[in-house]
Amino acid sequence: MSRAPISETMTAPVTVGVSLGDRSYDILIGPGLVAKAGAELARRLPGVRAAIVTDANVAAHHLEAFQASLSASGVDAQPIVVAAGEKSKGFDTLQEVVSGILEARLERGDAVVALGGGVVGDLAGFAAGIVRRGMLFVQAPTSLLAQVDSSVGGKTGINTPHGKNLVGVFHQPQLVLADTDVLDTLPAREFRAGYAEMAKYGLIDRPDFFAWLEKNWQAVFDGGDARVEAIAQSCRAKAAVVARDEREAGDRALLNLGHTFGHALEAATGYDGSRLVHGEGVAIGMALAHRFSARLNLASPDDAARVEAHLSAVGLPTKLSDVPGGLPGAERLLTYIAQDKKVARGALTFVLTHGVGQSFVARDVPSSQVLAFLEESLRP
Numbered sequence: 001m002s003r004a005p006i007s008e009t010m011t012a013p014v015t016v017g018v019s020l021g022d023r024s025y026d027i028l029i030g031p032g033l034v035a036k037a038g039a040e041l042a043r044r045l046p047g048v049r050a051a052i053v054t055d056a057n058v059a060a061h062h063l064e065a066f067q068a069s070l071s072a073s074g075v076d077a078q079p080i081v082v083a084a085g086e087k088s089k090g091f092d093t094l095q096e097v098v099s100g101i102l103e104a105r106l107e108r109g110d111a112v113v114a115l116g117g118g119v120v121g122d123l124a125g126f127a128a129g130i131v132r133r134g135m136l137f138v139q140a141p142t143s144l145l146a147q148v149d150s151s152v153g154g155k156t157g158i159n160t161p162h163g164k165n166l167v168g169v170f171h172q173p174q175l176v177l178a179d180t181d182v183l184d185t186l187p188a189r190e191f192r193a194g195y196a197e198m199a200k201y202g203l204i205d206r207p208d209f210f211a212w213l214e215k216n217w218q219a220v221f222d223g224g225d226a227r228v229e230a231i232a233q234s235c236r237a238k239a240a241v242v243a244r245d246e247r248e249a250g251d252r253a254l255l256n257l258g259h260t261f262g263h264a265l266e267a268a269t270g271y272d273g274s275r276l277v278h279g280e281g282v283a284i285g286m287a288l289a290h291r292f293s294a295r296l297n298l299a300s301p302d303d304a305a306r307v308e309a310h311l312s313a314v315g316l317p318t319k320l321s322d323v324p325g326g327l328p329g330a331e332r333l334l335t336y337i338a339q340d341k342k343v344a345r346g347a348l349t350f351v352l353t354h355g356v357g358q359s360f361v362a363r364d365v366p367s368s369q370v371l372a373f374l375e376e377s378l379r380p
């Protein structure tokens with residue numbers, strides 16, 4: 001007798017709580033959650049109507065099933081389909097989404113549901129945060145990156161030519177539904193990009209998780225229980241940080257490991273996903289943060305080499321020269337870094353490290369040191 005697919009053998013999803021007082025919510029992780037989305041919404045948000053914000057790629061795979069699930073539970077829903085890709089995280093597409101919600105005459109007590117990856121989640125969440133001064137919000141992340149990172153914690157926003165995520169609001173969801181079956185339709189490159197954010201939690205303060213990933217990454221890529229477990233571990237790690245510092249007054253900035261360099265690279269490549277997607281920027285950024293820490297004698301070069309070896313083993317880029325199409329010079333990259341939201345009174349902030357799983361927030365990093373390091377890293 002052949003084995004039943006995992007969606008039939010595992011019935012109960014893993015639940016991870018995000019503890020934020022009266023804004024606390026659950027993250028459900030497991031197979032088959034698209035089919036259960038309607039029942040979860042109807043039970044948790046009785047009488048709610050919804051706008052389902054999604055992109056054209058995700059719509060082709062999952063919109064019909066998602067809508068059917070909502071409709072079967074009596075949740076009236078209007079789809080709003082935007083173009084796929086980071087370029088949709090801008091004012092023009094935000095306007096489209098806001099208009100779609102208003103034209104559907106949704107009320108403040110209705111929900112914006114983000115069915116998609118990080119771009120859709122950040123965009124839809126921002127719309128939910130500003131339409132009628134704040135509607136309900138549900139995340140149904142369909143990429144690994146969104147399941148382990150962007151769907152959790154309430155950061156929403158859009159990019160501008162000045163930099164990444166520079167306009168947005170904190171707006172927590174009421175519920176996150178991470179259906180692990182949908183990851184089966186994810187292109188390999190997108191899965192790897194999400195894996196970078198997963199490895200990040202190990203590098204921040206969970207060295208055991210990083211060591212586990214070094215041994216088990218192939219099983220995580222293959223799917224099944226190892227993947228569900230790794231997603232749940234990632235969400236637990238993120239939920240713990242968010243619960244103690246929701247609005248990044250302090251150590252939530254640790255979740256930005258690799259992002260100061262990574263965001264500058266995304267801006268420098270014009271958010272062109274054919275050259276660099278967010279998770280790839282983060283992978284290069286994490287490798288650079290470890291190398292920069294070693295350069296400043298804060299960490300051993302062996303740790304930097306270990307991080308680079310693991311990221312390379314899974315097929316992620318780790319060097320500036322891995323970005324196709326070339327990059328602007330160090331001065332220009334520094335201009336993007338200076339727009340980072342962690343900059344305080346003009347001083348640069350980086351997440352640096354004393355070693356694997358020993359990251360810390362370094363405020364007031366001299367720009368001359370960053371510039372010298374970038375020049376060195378850009379050299380062939």
Ligand SMILES: O=C(O)C(=O)C[C@@H](O)[C@H](O)[C@H](O)COP(=O)(O)O
Nearest residue numbers: 149153155164165252255256259341
């Ligand atoms: O949730 C957070 O806090 C993070 O920093 C997680 C990041 O991985 C994520 O990409 C986030 O959206 C970046 O935030 P930003 O404040 O640097 O724009």
